[in-house]
Amino acid sequence: MILIFKYIFPSKFCGMAIYPFIFLKNKALKVDKKLINHEKIHLKQQVELLWIFFFVWYFFEYLIKFIRYKNHAQAYKNISFEKEAYSNESDFNYLKNRKYFAFLKYFK
DSSP states (O other): OEEEEESSSOOOOOOEETTTTTEEEEEGGOOEEEEHHHHHHHHHHHTTTTEEEEEEEEHHHHHHHHHHHHHHHHHHHHHHHHHHHHTTTOTTTHHHHTTTTGGGGOOO
């Protein structure tokens, strides 16, 4: 289910997945197939990790990457969940063929 809620986003972000919802900054983004696919990949990751563990892992991985890189954007882009989503957001068949816990191959 896609919801529009422009007030929860930092300026550079357009979407966010919190199972079972995809929140978008504005209505126009509903047609952005790449963004929607990116967020659907996050929904799949959340299901695999029983939702709460996804967010705990996400937070700690971000924290570790932030300490390593000392830069928010670089830390964010290097989170394994984000690396999987960005790497596959243009492949609209990815979720049909995705293996369980595929984000682990991006974890370093």
